[in-house]
Amino acid sequence: MSTDFSQQTPQQSLAQLVQQIQQTIIGQQAVIEHLVIALLANGHVLLEGLPGTAKTRSIKALSKALQAELGRIQFTPDLLPADVTGTEVYHVDGDKETLAFQPGPLFHNLILADEINRAPAKVQSALLEAMEERQVTVAGKTYPLPQLFMVLATQNPIEQEGTYPLPEAQMDRFLLKVDMDYPDDDSELSIIRLVRGEELQPQLREPVVDENAVFAAREQIKNLHISEAIEHYIVALVMATRHPERYSEDLRRWIAFGASPRASLALDRCARARAWLCGRDHVIPEDVQAVALQVMGHRIQLSYEAQAEGVDTRKLVETILQQVAVA
Known part of the structure; x- marks a missing residue:
């Protein structure tokens, strides 16, 4: 039986979307939440994880649950811009010669940029x-x-041979950078049983939400209340990356370059999206803190001293959250 989307509120539809993806992706609850937050905030996501951690599977599960067109681009050193954007193609129709634009894979709803x-x-x-x-x-x-357009890129953090580091300007355009870790023992067992079950009896899962529910949710999130205190808290977190000497000597030594204004905008959008997902009509500090690493981590450049001391962006952002007081 088909689902009657008209009888569901945006809250109900997105809750079902999360539940549907959870049936396919085991042990990655935080990743699923951040994917949906990015969808609601109308942003792009960079997924980084070791091979086999379900990066591609997560994106495909989101596309299937949304019933959205998925365009996959396998990034390789010999790829050309026209392979991504499309190009004009020469046509001959009788005596008429024309150039017609042939759209590339970018002209889909969700774009899987594999090994970007x-x-x-x-x-x-x-x-x-x-x-x-x-x-x-x-x-x-x-x-x-x-109108529904989202780039979901993947990259491997350990395989660097034959790769090109993403420019800072492009990294800044990813709303979130999400790290995917290995699953725990119980999740690993569940994954084995899930895949075995899919091999024995493939299930055709019905889409649970269409794009109109996403657009309706975005409109509600735009009107979601965020207090002046939370706004000052967001600004203080970003300023801690630009003026770390205000907080501690460690932060001053660890940070080479701070986050751009896009970080402030992203914290605001993602915090409101998370609050909406949690069923609240206002933002609380925990909403900001829950997305701080994914928003700011890839927008901060660590110093050589930080790298020498084994400090990564996770530890850096955690330190900032500990030292910046909630207004």
């Missing part, structure tokens, strides 16, 4: 306009992307 750091800078730059402006310009003509 394996393509050179020219291809990376082709994504910048799409991620920021939601449009693609080819041969002087601009083509709008779908």
